[in-house]
Amino acid sequence: MTNNFNKLNDFLGTHLIYTYDNGWEYEMYVKNENTIDYRIHGGMVAGRWVRDQEVNIVRLTDGVFKITWTEPTGTDVALDFLPNEGIMHGTIFFPKWVEEHPEITVTYQNDHIELMKESREKYDTYPKLVVPEFAKISYVANAGQNNEDVVSEKPYDGILEEIRNGSYFNENYKRNNK
Numbered sequence: 001m002t003n004n005f006n007k008l009n010d011f012l013g014t015h016l017i018y019t020y021d022n023g024w025e026y027e028m029y030v031k032n033e034n035t036i037d038y039r040i041h042g043g044m045v046a047g048r049w050v051r052d053q054e055v056n057i058v059r060l061t062d063g064v065f066k067i068t069w070t071e072p073t074g075t076d077v078a079l080d081f082l083p084n085e086g087i088m089h090g091t092i093f094f095p096k097w098v099e100e101h102p103e104i105t106v107t108y109q110n111d112h113i114e115l116m117k118e119s120r121e122k123y124d125t126y127p128k129l130v131v132p133e134f135a136k137i138s139y140v141a142n143a144g145q146n147n148e149d150v151v152s153e154k155p156y157d158g159i160l161e162e163i164r165n166g167s168y169f170n171e172n173y174k175r176n177n178k
């Protein structure tokens with residue numbers, strides 16, 4: 001695992017894959033200082049993917065970075081990344097409706113923002129499902145900021161293996177098979 005994250009600028013443009021201790025596998029691209037893209041590969045809402053989510057990103061201390069946001073679904077998320085240590089900790093605060101109807105959120109959310117907003121009004125918010133978990137980071141790379149190729153297609157079986165074995169991106173971190 002790389003051991004060279006220090007300032008916020010080192011973290012911006014980073015592409016990570018990590019598996020929570022409960023088995024849920026997520027992929028995060030820190031697109032720029034206030035934007036992420038992500039894909040969910042395992043867990044309650046596996047198959048969901050999102051681009052251009054507005055977030056707050058800060059450096060807590062050298063090599064420790066926090067990302068927080070609230071989603072159109074009403075889900076709140078707080079993530080702490082320690083990439084030099086190969087770990088992160090995430091807490092997800094799911095509204096009740098996402099726990100009861102996860103399938104509504106399992107999509108390319110950008111094409112269904114109005115459905116997320118309608119659903120958060122239509123269904124129950126409380127009690128929320130709080131999921132606090134540590135995760136092990138299995139992949140870290142510098143994709144550069146505002147790289148639209150990093151999270152640019154639906155998650156499929158085998159995509160993480162292609163990313164990890166280096167066949168998914170070329171030397172400029174552009175997608176090989178477009």
Ligand SMILES: C=Cc1ccc(O)cc1
Nearest residue numbers: 026038075077079090092
């Ligand atoms: C709900 C989104 C979400 C994205 C990344 C992550 O690690 C946890 C939650």
